[in-house]
Amino acid sequence: MADAATRLATLAEDLLGSPLPVRLRAWDGSEAGPAGDGPVLVIRDRRALRRMVWKPGELGLARAWVAGELDVEGDLYEALDRLSGLIWERDGDGGGLLSAVRDPRVRAAAGRLLRLAGPLPPPKPPAEEARGHGGLHSRRTDRRAISHHYDVGNDFYALVLGPSMVYSCAYWTEDGTLEEAQRHKLDLVARKLALKEGDRLLDVGCGWGSMALHAAREYGARVVGITLSREQAAFARKRIAEEGLTDRIEIRVQDYRDVTDGPFDAISSIGMAEHVGAVRYREYTDLLYGLLKPGGRLLNHQISRRPEPDEEAYHVDPFIDAYVFPDGELAPMGRTLTTLEDAGFEVRDVEAIREHYALTLRRWVANLEADWDRAVRLVSPERARIWRLYMAASAVSFERNRIGVNQFLAVRTPVSGTSGLPLRTREWTE
Numbered sequence: 001m002a003d004a005a006t007r008l009a010t011l012a013e014d015l016l017g018s019p020l021p022v023r024l025r026a027w028d029g030s031e032a033g034p035a036g037d038g039p040v041l042v043i044r045d046r047r048a049l050r051r052m053v054w055k056p057g058e059l060g061l062a063r064a065w066v067a068g069e070l071d072v073e074g075d076l077y078e079a080l081d082r083l084s085g086l087i088w089e090r091d092g093d094g095g096g097l098l099s100a101v102r103d104p105r106v107r108a109a110a111g112r113l114l115r116l117a118g119p120l121p122p123p124k125p126p127a128e129e130a131r132g133h134g135g136l137h138s139r140r141t142d143r144r145a146i147s148h149h150y151d152v153g154n155d156f157y158a159l160v161l162g163p164s165m166v167y168s169c170a171y172w173t174e175d176g177t178l179e180e181a182q183r184h185k186l187d188l189v190a191r192k193l194a195l196k197e198g199d200r201l202l203d204v205g206c207g208w209g210s211m212a213l214h215a216a217r218e219y220g221a222r223v224v225g226i227t228l229s230r231e232q233a234a235f236a237r238k239r240i241a242e243e244g245l246t247d248r249i250e251i252r253v254q255d256y257r258d259v260t261d262g263p264f265d266a267i268s269s270i271g272m273a274e275h276v277g278a279v280r281y282r283e284y285t286d287l288l289y290g291l292l293k294p295g296g297r298l299l300n301h302q303i304s305r306r307p308e309p310d311e312e313a314y315h316v317d318p319f320i321d322a323y324v325f326p327d328g329e330l331a332p333m334g335r336t337l338t339t340l341e342d343a344g345f346e347v348r349d350v351e352a353i354r355e356h357y358a359l360t361l362r363r364w365v366a367n368l369e370a371d372w373d374r375a376v377r378l379v380s381p382e383r384a385r386i387w388r389l390y391m392a393a394s395a396v397s398f399e400r401n402r403i404g405v406n407q408f409l410a411v412r413t414p415v416s417g418t419s420g421l422p423l424r425t426r427e428w429t430e
Contacts, residue, residue: 025042346412
């Protein structure tokens with residue numbers, strides 16, 4: 001088993017047809033790959049190889065990372081950036097390692113890898129892996145998926161998100177703090193919705209109440225916020241009571257399909273649509289349309305992915321699905337726009353802000369790393385590692401244009417055709 005790193009590097013390079021972009025250190029202390037002060041991919045235990053042999057692709061890698069058998073020393077962003085060309089984007093065809101592991105050549109190499117991995121099956125998946133879902137998006141499965149991600153402790157989210165408690169893309173200027181950028185985003189949403197005193201706003205997926213508080217405090221709106229997370233709802237209600245706004249804001253633990261007390265003047269859906277799923281998305285947009293009064297506005301803030309040729313289904317990322325957002329699905333921007341139009345909306349503005357999300361995620365990762373020991377105490381070492389990887393990898397994905405985030409301003413335009421929007425649509429940016 002001596003010099004395991006060289007044997008692994010040779011095997012990987014044979015399969016991929018190119019040299020490794022990062023240095024590799026194996027469990028026996030051996031190293032291989034490019035020298036220098038760049039990041040090092042560390043395989044702490046050969047059980048990581050067993051996971052990859054028995055579950056080829058991203059999920060096997062994810063299980064090894066979550067279990068602490070796989071790690072990176074040095075700059076995690078640089079490592080992910082270098083590896084992304086191998087793992088996701090090789091030759092621009094979405095291939096690389098995640099395609100190579102399904103290639104028939106792997107069967108020929110399996111014996112070599114098994115000799116390194118050892119003959120035993122891998123350990124059970126880490127306990128943090130979500131199970132029992134399946135993309136059906138019933139009320140029960142949606143509650144379970146939301147609880148898996150959000151009901152891990154408000155203190156942990158406060159550590160990562162900071163005082164704003166906003167868990168979506170901020171809106172940055174050239175400088176400024178995370179809290180200022182999140183306030184800019186909330187205000188941008190409010191201005192696009194043209195909120196004014198007495199308007200009735202439905203905030204779908206209201207999180208910890210930040211948008212509801214901003215709309216009520218700064219614009220005098222009357223807000224109904226809905227979430228499936230009981231921990232979020234309790235936190236939001238406490239914040240609202242402390243600010244003396246209980247007469248203007250109601251927070252409900254409620255499924256969007258059970259909201260029947262429209263009409264509303266405006267609806268904000270910020271980071272919610274990713275949870276809805278392909279099988280429910282038209283139903284979702286129909287419901288939102290029906291809950292708006294004629295002339296009412298919807299601001300839909302949603303992560304998107306790049307379109308892929310001849311693809312019918314929404315994209316599900318194996319790591320994200322198993323450990324972060326069970327049943328979460330990303331659609332191309334064009335599909336979202338078409339679905340909004342099919343529901344009857346007039347889409348009046350689309351703003352793409354993907355670079356803003358990369359900046360936001362880097363700040364969240366910095367918050368997590370700065371208080372790592374406390375984060376581990378609040379959740380677990382495994383869950384802290386999940387968050388560090390998912391946020392850093394997502395930042396790189398936004399930076400490399402693998403995914404994006406867009407704000408759609410849509411109107412339930414009356415039969416008269418009067419949209420109520422200004423002639424210069426983007427007055428909110430001036």
